[in-house]
Amino acid sequence: MKKNFFVLFFLFTIKLFSQIDALHYNIYIDSIDFDDQLIFCKTTITLDVGINEISEISFDLLSLEIDSVKCENTLCLYNYNDSTLNISGLFVDTVDITIFYHGHPTLDIGGWGGFYFSGDYAFNMGIGIDNIPHNMGRSWFPCIDNFTDKATYDYYITTEISKKAVCGGILIDSTFINLSTIQWHWHNPHPIPAYLASVSVGPYVVWKDTVQGINNIVPIEIYVPNSSLAKVPGSFQNLKSIFHIFEKYYGPYKWSRIGFVGVPFSGGAMEHAMNIAYPIACINGNLAYESLYAHELSHHWFGNLATCESAEEMWINEGWARFSEILYKEKLYGKEEANLLIKNLLSDVLKKAHKVDGGFYPLCDIPQNITYGTTVYDKGALIVNTLRNYLGDSLFFGATKYFLEQFAWSNASCIDIQESFEQYTNIVLNDFFQNYLYHSGTPHYRIDSFNVSHNNEINFIQLYTSQHRYGGDYLTEHDSIEVWLWGANKEMDSLKINTGLQNYFIGFHHAIAPIDVWIDPKQKTADAIINGYAFLKSISNHSIPNTNVIITPTYLEDSLLVFVEHHFIGPHQILKNHPIHRISPNHYWTIHLPYLDNNKVNLKISYNRSYPINIDPSDFYLLPTAASVDSLVLVYRKNSTEPWQIVNFTKTGNQVAGYLTTVNAKAGDYAFAISEPGQSNINDFDNTNYLQIYPNPTNDEFKIIVPTSGFIQIYSMIGDLIFEELIETEITYKILDKGTFLVRFIPCNNTKTFQKLLFVY
Template sequence: MILLLTGILSSVQAQQLKSDTFDVVHYDLHLDIMNFQAKQLNGFAILTLTPKMNQLSYISLDLLSLQVDSVKVEGQPVVSWYQDDTLLRIPLISPVSVGDTFQMRIRYHGTPIVEPAGWGGFHFDSWIAYNLGIAFQANPHNYGRAWFPCIDDFIDRATYDYYITTEAGKTAVCGGLLIDSIVHPDNSITWHWKMNQTIPAYLASVAVASYIKIADIYNGIQTDIPISLYFRPSDTAAVNNLFVNLKNILSVYENHWGAYSFDRVGYVGTIQGAMEHAANIALPVSTLSSGYEWLYAHELSHMWFGDKITCSSAEDMWLNEGWAVFNESLYREGIYGYPAYRSNMNSKLANVLQYCHIKDNGYRALYGIPNEYTYGETVYQKGGVVVHTLRNYLGDSLFFPAISNFLQDYAFQPVSSFQLRDYLTQYTGIDMTPFFDGWVFSPGFPCFVIDSCQMVPSGQNFLTTVFVHQKLKGAPEYYHNNRLFISFIDSLWNTHDFMMEFSGEFGSQTFVLPFKPTLCLADYYDRIADATTDASLRIHSSGDYDFPNTFFRLSITSLADSAFFRVTHNWAAPDSLKTPLPGLTLSDYRYWRIEGIYHVPFQAKGRFFYSRPSHLDDSLLQNLNDSLVILYRKNASEEWQGIPFTRTGTLAGYITVNDLQPGEYTLASWDEYYVGKTEIILTDNKISIHPNPVLGHCTIKVASNHSSVLKIYASSGVLLLKKPLPSGTHELNYDFSRFPAGFYIARLEDTNGHSLAHEKFIVGKR
């Protein structure tokens, strides 16, 4: 008899009950996967269990939308059980206690589900049937329960035997080693696979299709490991081409993280994926091109991060996915060299700083991520760049041995961020609490900038004091125990590298140098994933030069000798105006620093790119009429000031500064109040100023079909000039040489004071 009840236990209560009361130590899964068109699973599961408490009288398991037909405990039929769409509750014939071991056989059938997102679950297609063990839109995300009864969380781990029966011509591929294949009288085949290592249920897998096997052997650091790639015959050439570096990538991971821990290196072709099923990685056949080497390398690294150790909860998913993203860069370093690692990591950081908080609806901490963002940009991409920062915070000589030992000491166990923090503290002797408090447990990023560098001669040396300023991007408080890498450039352009430590908003440190530094640069080698992206170029001729990830282009028209330039795009608000200027709003999001070594004569212009569609300047570009300008200061001790520029574009475009100088640049906008709150836009009302910027005399051309008044305002809003005009076209000459350099507004108003047209201009000095 089957009694269907709903609402017996909440999902949270049920999950807690399963995790705390018993453990499944082994699954035997016997399934017929024969008729793809019917989309049916039919079979039984034998679970070997052991209690975690005394006098346990019932077992609760996860199972989605599949119908249980019968249950036996230790060979004895259970006459009643409870089942709804998510939970299976089975009473035991007699209570069991800690130390007992017993078996439960559950026969079931039905059409397995696929999550609403169309990813996780059990898929049937014309040529393939397969599972994907994670559902993006489910809570919890684990989806082993989509095809067999189990404890479906990140904590419970078990070994597996799979017995999958297919029709003739099909191959069933599961995790672990293929033990046997038995051909039955009707030509159906039962494939027996065995997984000897313990894994969570969501990492169990099966795929059935007309596969061929591409086999090889990897000579690992401890033993030879079989490689088996199961794909369609038509995919053979593409598979051989894509996986040409598989052994090299395995070697990179083993050399850094320790020996491969599973019995087989396995991939299987699917329609969707990719998914790190243990020793049987699901890889979409649409990704079988050389451009997806990073994807199979990412999934392979999960055999260490995610499968060998597993995050203890979804809130700690960065321990799985962030480390796999880091490994996308690490394998490049091992195969293509460190510049490839650095370039890939810099691209990741630029993407994180520009888009992560947009895609995840706010700045988020790595730990404690909400369920809807478990598989979002923060966990993956921010996680990857934070691991990069951790690597350089500790240094390779500590980082790699510490993590390798952590993986070994916690092999086949769930782990948390707190356990990793405490382990690293004990292993390295460095208190990692401040690092984890800032980089892991808090949202946002720090932004480290050098405010100034003071040099005092001392005999043959120079006492060089570096003053640094920590700004914040989406972070609630300043980071502590920071390690910032400082590089000094000498007259021959050699770099001399040091590390300084500081906490809080400001810090300083004095270095004894045997030379007078020409430049002092923060994090020149991109070792820290703070809120800066930068690029450096050595330039030997005039021309146009792009600086990647900085939204800046340098155009050199006159160059006396070779030059060195570094452009830093700071993803944090610039310092505010020392004296606030009514109506002028500086960017609250970003600014640039231009640094260089060059000889005169030198002439260059800079192109600073802006964009609202790319979420670079949302606060400044509210509509098409917003007045975007650029400000400059030589260093942090000076006030921001207006400089001549031209603007190209509306909501996206660039600002060109024709006389580029080293220093800092920021975008800003004028408040609508200072250019007219109630503008009347008529095609016959026009105003233009030439030249602009004004260096002395200028001509103001006015055309209006109304009697009007021309008014000139200072940027502070003070009215400086006023001239009534009849309707028609007028050319007016003015001398602005006696006015201070800065921003001004020429506004044409009707006789009631309504704005007809306006034009902003800059007064400069020769």
């Protein structure tokens, strides 16, 4: 509801204040001084200012020098503060404003984006990763530099005759200005935002081809230095196939040409419309960088054609472009290749995205300092993939094409995508968007237990599922997830079940009376579990990728099926008066061995107590490195209806990282724990000054004071971690629920952990 209100307000403000619309840019770079890294330019902007006369027009332009400004054909007044150019006059309807300027163009503050000089090359990269706003059209021409103002372009770039200028569009002509200089005129008839305008000047030759598109023959032009020309066919050998894949699933390519231009830049590529700036080093004759150009090409549907309305919704550009890498891999190399990529992305997102990006954020509201971060690209791709599996291919790709037609040459928000997909599919997607896009974190679904009863030879299956969330507290009322039912004779069937609410029950009839039920083994839903399965056929170590688990059969009658789940939440176990003092708050495993019979396996799970700066789940949260690893134990339960108990295990490794191994492992849940308070040097209910809480009891805010930096954790009495933060010396907090809570302090540099009870009334 809040979201809707926000959008209405936004449209309202646009109407009032932003009626100025750039229609067309004529950009002239009349001279480029490579020695002093200067450009001498004029840009004429054709604007629609609306029917009401206005007295000032503003453009974005970064740190260049203004020589003069003409409104229509007469000089007009302006002021310029190195970022905004304000032009005074009386403007109504359509006006042409010409700005004469020169200077040394700037780069993004972090170095990625802006206008570059490098040896014989001068070129722009239209996005600045660290600048806010990110749009960098303003680094080389005055413009309305945002994601929504779209205009057409003509470029007139003058170079010495040993160089060419390559711009986004079609080369109209090249004219000798004199014996030593030549002017290159490029025309782009398609409306684009200023960050997608482009120029690259250098000693280029061109590799040309054409491809038969759905609607027409599309020219392909790849501009490279002569030394790279022979490598183009090797590197781009699948370009046409990838183009056909995107046309098939996203709809016809609407642009005048497919274009790449090699640039001496190693930080990545930039999807300038029809003129993708592409690292010369990546044109190396082989396929190593294929997914890079596939990604940039796919932006000609997502980003360049339908553009995100705001930087906060950049997943519409970048999440879909990364998803396009998965899609082309699947269609070109097969599903296994694509699934591998999906699993690796999920592992990266769960382990690192919140570390790299500094927190868990909703995909539709990403802070601008991480617009181009892991959450937007990788989680964005996984959520697109999850939506695909949620709807099925036919509806998903139909809706994708429908959306791209609806928002072609325009802008879209998250709500626009949701509504467009709803219109096409006739499926209400509010639960999906709330769950995966409008709230931070990742859902965790689990089958806690299942039951099979038989009535007249018909199997009735009851599944008890639970839902938690990693990196947030939202719980969805509805989702749909694939499960596999395994029968006694190794027969298997997959079906989709509804999950929802914190604890959920479904019952259904099925031909298979399952002895084991797996949830989402193909990782079709981006939930907070990394899993993997394998058929073990030899007495050797089998690592299940990304799960931290190695399974080693010690006796095999035949092959053995194993399915491993690594859960990225704690096991939420009641611990009060329990012999296990403390259980891992942030992860555990489920090992499925449906046909174990007489086979025997060892289970080896790695621990890592590294200080959790860059990676999760770190076992630092269970047992800080300052305390001895001797306290770490392996615990087991058959399922979540049974209590945890310590299993026999051996420990290998060092104080920070190593393995706990149990022999003759059974199917069930495994977790790390601390068995006895004494073993872990936990100072229970400590009376010293190490952990002060006041007021205590409290009915409002309370303050926690500690003498050194460390983690504060607050647990409910059923063992749920309800608060955790790394603090320096103090924090003020408030718990809305009433009751008794356990406050734990884990100093970064001490050998003890301290805890106290907190009473809230």
